[in-house]
Amino acid sequence: MTRFVLFVVLAIFVARAFWRVYDAILEAASGRPPKGQVPDRGVQMVRDPVCGTFLIPDRAVMLADGRNRVFFCSDACRDKYRSRTA
Numbered sequence: 001m002t003r004f005v006l007f008v009v010l011a012i013f014v015a016r017a018f019w020r021v022y023d024a025i026l027e028a029a030s031g032r033p034p035k036g037q038v039p040d041r042g043v044q045m046v047r048d049p050v051c052g053t054f055l056i057p058d059r060a061v062m063l064a065d066g067r068n069r070v071f072f073c074s075d076a077c078r079d080k081y082r083s084r085t086a
């Protein structure tokens with residue numbers, strides 16, 4: 001039984017890794033502008049998922065997570081998020 005659980009956990013890890021690669025390939029193939037470019041100048045606030053602070057993306061610390069961009073108030077929050085999802 002323990003072996004089965006280990007196998008499932010491993011399978012999930014592998015699937016997640018593959019999904020990220022697949023995502024990156026899709027993004028490259030679709031020819032969208034690279035991440036880090038802000039498409040419009042609207043004052044849309046984003047939320048730091050670690051501490052919950054609302055931020056202006058231009059001033060926030062950005063982390064590309066798959067096809068999403070996640071914004072943080074500080075490097076400390078970004079590192080916390082990264083270690084949480086790694």
Ligand SMILES: [Zn+2]
Nearest residue numbers: 048051073077
């Ligand atoms: Zn924060």
